[in-house]
Amino acid sequence: MNVMEKKLLNGGIIKVSDVMVENIISVPPNVLVSDAAEAMLKNSISSVVVKKDDKIIGIVTDKDFVRLAYHGGNPKGVAGLMSTNLITIPPSSDLFDAFKLMKKKNVRHLLVKENDKIVGIISQKDVIRGIAAMLLM
Secondary structure (H helix, E strand, C coil), rough: CCHHHHHHHHHCEHHHHHEEECCCCEEECCCEHHHHHHHHCCCCCCCCEEEEEEEEEEEEEEEHHHHHHHHCCCCCCCHHHCCCCCCEEEEEHHHHHHHHHHHHHHHCEEEEEEEEEEEEEEEEHHHHHHHHHHHCC
């Protein structure tokens, strides 16, 4: 039985911290776009964060690659592709809060922030999996 199932059986609410990914895959801002895409494919993920000097400065998502292909562009580094408007959510928030924030901001990834530190990432897929678990119990 996983964490979500245990919480649900005890009448609990599934929190962002229950489904977030703590091992965030990152790339430097000068890495080639193809290298960022390779990192996403190798790790079966839909985003990578961009870090400079151990600080997260952006995020590149599968949606950015679609936009790039549509516009026919080919920036050399991910710095020209990344989004710098980073949307965060506390780990104590419930999944419905994450869902509402994603919908309001029109994003599919949220960085999880606690005490001014990024502690994880949550994707739309993670939220859907958690909400589905709640509905199926």
